[in-house]
Each structure stands twice: as C-alpha cells, then as structure tokens.
Amino acid sequence: MVQEWIGKVKEINHKxxxxxLHMTPLVKASLLALxxxxxxxxxxxxxxxxxxxx
Amino acid sequence: MNGMPAINNRGHTYARIQKSTKKPNRPRPSEICIRHPGEMILEFWASLFYKYRRLIKWLSLYLALAGPGIIVMIADNDAGGITTYAATGAKFGFSFIWFVILLGPIAYVVQEMTVRLGAVTKRGHAEAIFDAFGPFWGWFSLIDLGIVNFLTLVTEFIGMTAALNIFGVPPLVTVIGVSALMIAIVMYGRYWTWEKIVLLFCTLNLIYIPAALIVRPDYNQVMGGLMPAFPYGFNGEVFFFLMANIGTTIAPWMIFFQQSSVVDKGMTEKDIPFGKLDTAIGAIFTILVAVFCIILTGSLLFKPGGTDIESAADAARAIIGSQPLVGTALAIGLFDAGLLGAICISLASSWAMGEVLGWAHSINNKLSEAPMFYAFYFLSLLGAGIIVLLPGAPLVLITLFVQVIAVTLLPAALVFLIVLLNNEELMGKYKNTLFQNVLGFSIILMIIILSTLYALSVLFPEVFK
Structure with missing residues (x-):
C-alpha cells in the first residue's frame, strides 16, 4: 500500500x-520566503x- | 485607369475601399416613405417583443449557468462565518459593518479570477498549480489546502451540532444524520441535481435578513456603522476579529472550489460573463447576510463595553428567551450554514485530490466510476465528525482560530492565482488587467499587514493596549 502511494507520488512528480511557468531564482526565493x-x-x-x- | 479597378501591391482593390467609404446619398423627397401611424405602433411592439424574447433567452441562459458563484459565496457564510458575524455584532455592535461591506468587492475580485481560470484552462486549481509551478509548489499548496479544509470542516460540524442541540438533538445523531444526507446529495449522480439542491440550501441562508428586520434595529445607529472608523482602537482583539471576518469572506477553499465547480459544470470562455454575474450576485448576497447577522446580534446582544458570546448557538439560545422566532431563525440559519459549508469544503478537497492524483473526480460520475473520489469525501466527513464528538474539545475557540489560520495562509494561494492569471500563453485575452493586478496585490498586502499586526499583538501584547 505504502509502496503504491510512493509510486503514485513519483509518477505525479515526473508528470x-x-x-x-519558468520562475527566476529570485521569484522562487520570494515565494519560499512568503x-x-x-x-x-x-x-x-x-x-x-x-x-x-x- | 479607365474604369478598371486600381490594384495595390497587396492585391486589394481600391474600388472596394472607395465603395465602403463612400458617403450614402440623402434620399430624394420623392423617395421618403410616409409611414402609417399604425405601422409605426406595430413596429414599436414588434421591437419590444423582440427585446423581451432576447431578455428571456439571456435569463434562461444565465439560470442554466448560474450556480458556482452563488454557491461559493453563500457557502462562504458557513458556520464559522455566522459565528464570527454573531460574535462581531455582540462585541462591537454595528461598528464594523463598513468593514464587512468592503469585503464584498474583495471577495468578488478574487473569485472572479477563478471563473476565468477555470473556464479558459478547463482545469481545477490544484492541477493548474502543479502544471504551472511544478510538483514542489503543487504539493505545498495541496497539503496547505488539505489541512485548512479539514479544520474548517470540523468547524462546520461544530456549528451544526450546536445548532441542533438547541432543539434537543444529540451531537451523535446530528453527525450521523448530516453525513448520511451529504452522502445522499452527492451520490445522486448528477452535477445538475447536486447544484439545485445546494442552491435550495443557499436560499435558507437568507433567513438572517427577515430575522434582523423583525428585531427592528435602530437604523440611525446602523447607518453610523457604515462610516469607516475604529472606535475600539487598534489592539489584538480588534485585529483578531478583523482577520476572522476576512477569513470568513475569502478563504483558500473557495478558490479551489469555484474553479473546480466551473470545470465540472463544463463552462467555457463564452460563459465567463455569466460566471462573473453569478459571482457578483453571490457576493451581494453573502455581504447582505453578513451585515444582517451583525445587525441582529448587535441589536439584541451588544452592550457598551461589548458582550462576549461563546458561539452563534449561544447567541441563539440567549435570544430565544426574549424573541423565540428570531432565536429559532438564528439556530436554523446556523445549521444550514454549517451544512452548506461542509458540502462545499469536502467537495473542494475531493476535487483537488482527484485532479492531482488522477482519480475520476466529477459529481457526474457514479460511485463505481469514481470510488476514490467518493471515498475521500466520506472519510473527510467521518474524520471531522469524530473530532466534534470528542468530549471536552474547545470547539468555539477552534472555530475562531481556524478562520484566522485560513486567512493567514491565504496570501500564498492568492499569489499563485494572480501569477497564473497573468500568463498570456495560458489565459490569452482573458489574462488580468493592470487594475485587476493592483487590486489583487493590494488584497494580499492588506492581509499580510493584518496578520503581522495580529502576530505582533500576540507576542507583544503591551504594545497594542
């Protein structure tokens, strides 16, 4: 069951x-800071x- | 050219251009038609009939497309919302009516963006975030949404059990009965039917309007509440109530719900004007209910110095003694608000999970076609119901804090929404205008400032006394 879920998450991450949208590192850092x-x-x-x- | 049409280097004929730009000749007196008055009257009635037919056709189209906007806005006045408005009225009287009215346009600005995003991309909000920003931000948003939605769902059950408890219904019976009802509504198998049933519950939410009129409020004082002012100064309590009021009017679940709802309903770009109208009407109703709820408790419970009430159910109990009809209306309204909120919030979570995890996720699907979607829906109801039944849980405090937590996390969801709405490749001509961006970022800034002030008042209470 857990393996199945991990597989699903990996599949979504790959998809x-x-x-x-391509964000600049500055935008990424700002979003993370927020x-x-x-x-x-x-x-x-x-x-x-x-x-x-x- | 000797009568031959002139050809330009693009192959267009000047003759055609000349024909289209040529001024029309005035009719000669012999050509002027003297029309019979009867003919003119007939023409007038024909044009009136044509306009009437067009109006009916437009209205029919609107009624077919109406739903997501009205539902999300009225469900926004959920159990937590009604509790917050009732507590605001009892604590500050009519002083913050102006603030609540201001929240109407703010809610419209935010929700209108979800209509455009849903109609153009045909994707729910969770899926749109994964697609545009990648898995890291996608999971972040989904987990945020999951936690806040679950907490909000708990507050809906708190409201419903407290409301029916006034009439002697035990919480266990309420939790089981409501869960069964909600499962039945969703399992009927058609979005159309679900939407019409929910719209019926939305109508019941308007019960606060006649209830407030029955108590005959002091209209001079009500008008005084329309003037922006902070008669109770700036302190932690005022920040807390202002934030709770924002949290009841705009919440992350609403963004996810309305976008998924627009997609599930199958709305397209040409339906956007109707979606906007639907949202605007919903915003008007939600603010009307909020204002009248404040007027109701402000008239009956407010005393100089402020009255602390534990919950909307307590307010109903206090009022039932002197005004049985109004107190009963308040209790029924609270139950209905909780039910509406629970239906929408649990669906918002299930839609979001379905979109990302690739489950079939439409109310049009049968149980056998979308088992995971419905299983998630049932399990969230079950979990929230169990928490409410835990003995000794500080339910009222949970309700108010959940509103504030929801609004604190809102700016992150709004930033993603605005960035998505500014992507020309995604939105085409439906992307945000400069004015919409200024409004959107002003809302984000206002929420961040209020959240920060409240946090500071918690950490340094002596500064804000």
Whole structure:
C-alpha cells in the first residue's frame, strides 16, 4: 500500500517535472520566503491558541 | 485607369475601399416613405417583443449557468462565518459593518479570477498549480489546502451540532444524520441535481435578513456603522476579529472550489460573463447576510463595553428567551450554514485530490466510476465528525482560530492565482488587467499587514493596549 502511494507520488512528480511557468531564482526565493513567513505566523497563532486553552 | 479597378501591391482593390467609404446619398423627397401611424405602433411592439424574447433567452441562459458563484459565496457564510458575524455584532455592535461591506468587492475580485481560470484552462486549481509551478509548489499548496479544509470542516460540524442541540438533538445523531444526507446529495449522480439542491440550501441562508428586520434595529445607529472608523482602537482583539471576518469572506477553499465547480459544470470562455454575474450576485448576497447577522446580534446582544458570546448557538439560545422566532431563525440559519459549508469544503478537497492524483473526480460520475473520489469525501466527513464528538474539545475557540489560520495562509494561494492569471500563453485575452493586478496585490498586502499586526499583538501584547 505504502509502496503504491510512493509510486503514485513519483509518477505525479515526473508528470509535472517541467512546469509551464519558468520562475527566476529570485521569484522562487520570494515565494519560499512568503510561505515560510506565513507558516511562522500560523505557528504564533497556534501558540496563542495554546495560551488561551491553557 | 479607365474604369478598371486600381490594384495595390497587396492585391486589394481600391474600388472596394472607395465603395465602403463612400458617403450614402440623402434620399430624394420623392423617395421618403410616409409611414402609417399604425405601422409605426406595430413596429414599436414588434421591437419590444423582440427585446423581451432576447431578455428571456439571456435569463434562461444565465439560470442554466448560474450556480458556482452563488454557491461559493453563500457557502462562504458557513458556520464559522455566522459565528464570527454573531460574535462581531455582540462585541462591537454595528461598528464594523463598513468593514464587512468592503469585503464584498474583495471577495468578488478574487473569485472572479477563478471563473476565468477555470473556464479558459478547463482545469481545477490544484492541477493548474502543479502544471504551472511544478510538483514542489503543487504539493505545498495541496497539503496547505488539505489541512485548512479539514479544520474548517470540523468547524462546520461544530456549528451544526450546536445548532441542533438547541432543539434537543444529540451531537451523535446530528453527525450521523448530516453525513448520511451529504452522502445522499452527492451520490445522486448528477452535477445538475447536486447544484439545485445546494442552491435550495443557499436560499435558507437568507433567513438572517427577515430575522434582523423583525428585531427592528435602530437604523440611525446602523447607518453610523457604515462610516469607516475604529472606535475600539487598534489592539489584538480588534485585529483578531478583523482577520476572522476576512477569513470568513475569502478563504483558500473557495478558490479551489469555484474553479473546480466551473470545470465540472463544463463552462467555457463564452460563459465567463455569466460566471462573473453569478459571482457578483453571490457576493451581494453573502455581504447582505453578513451585515444582517451583525445587525441582529448587535441589536439584541451588544452592550457598551461589548458582550462576549461563546458561539452563534449561544447567541441563539440567549435570544430565544426574549424573541423565540428570531432565536429559532438564528439556530436554523446556523445549521444550514454549517451544512452548506461542509458540502462545499469536502467537495473542494475531493476535487483537488482527484485532479492531482488522477482519480475520476466529477459529481457526474457514479460511485463505481469514481470510488476514490467518493471515498475521500466520506472519510473527510467521518474524520471531522469524530473530532466534534470528542468530549471536552474547545470547539468555539477552534472555530475562531481556524478562520484566522485560513486567512493567514491565504496570501500564498492568492499569489499563485494572480501569477497564473497573468500568463498570456495560458489565459490569452482573458489574462488580468493592470487594475485587476493592483487590486489583487493590494488584497494580499492588506492581509499580510493584518496578520503581522495580529502576530505582533500576540507576542507583544503591551504594545497594542
């Protein structure tokens, strides 16, 4: 079952390995930075949730 | 040239050009036709009838294509949404009506982009991201969506169980009954039927409008709420409520849902104007419901200094004592909102998974034709239902926090959406205009600023007191 899923993920990765849009490294880095920043904000939210529940 | 047509070097005849540019001669007096008044009246009625027929044809076409926009916008007023609006009204009265109204055009700008993207690419949003940005960003978005959708689905069950609990229905019965109903709606096997049933539930969501009118609100104070102001200052609580309100009006699941819905319905480029109209009508309804919900709790529960309510169900319980009809309407509305949200969110996840994993993923498919699509749909319902039944879970707090988490993650989804809409190869003449881009990026900036302010207020509460 797990092997099957790993195979499926590999197949999908291969299928979309040539993205239609070509991004410069700067754009890629900006997108990654935005994602990481948003995840940090969500972690702060989870911390607040913990404070309130406690 | 002696009567011979002049030929230019491209082989076009000047004679033809001259003919087309020649001014028409005025009719000579003998040629002017004096028409009988009866004939003119007949012509007038004929043209009126022709316009009426055209209107009916246009309306029929619109009614056939209407659905995704109205459904996504009204389902946006889900259990979490109604809870947020009820809490906003009880806490701040009518003060933030202007802010909620402002969210209508914002929701339209975002959702209208999904109509164009779906109609032009004929692909759902998850598949479009994988195709355009590759597997890394694709999986990132899909996992984001999966987590936020599941949490939101939990809030829908929280709302539904709390609403029916007012009428003495135990949560277990609600979870089983609602899951069975939702499975039956989807398994009927036709997108068309599913859409019409869901539109019926959408109509019930409008119950807040008459309910708010029954309580006879102070219209002078309501009008005061239309003026942009922050009478309660800038503090963590205000940021939290503003973000929760944004989170209820625009959410990542809506982008995925409407695009997949447009594709499943089979809309094409020529249907885009109808899709836009559908979305605009939906945006008007969603804001009307939100405003009237705030008016309702603002009129009945707000006291100077603000009233904290635990949930929309608590608000309904508090109101039922003095205004049984209004309290009952609030409870029924909350149940309906939860049901609508649950139907759309679970489908948004299933569509997204189906698109990426290559499962058959249309409501038009039978269970035997799309077993994985339906299995995922059932399992997400089951998982969310189980969490709600856990004893001691802080359900109301989960509801409000999920709205805020959803809006915090929204900018990432919006950036991908706008980048996709700017790709000329993909979108052709339907790509974003400069104005649409400015609006889109302004929305992203506003959300990031608010999220940051809220995070800062959590980390440094003394700064925002």
């Amino acid at each position: 979309y390995s040539q993205p239609r 994602r990481i920043y948003l995840i940090i904000l969500v972690m702060i939210l989870v911390y607040k949730f913990y404070l309130v529940v406690r």
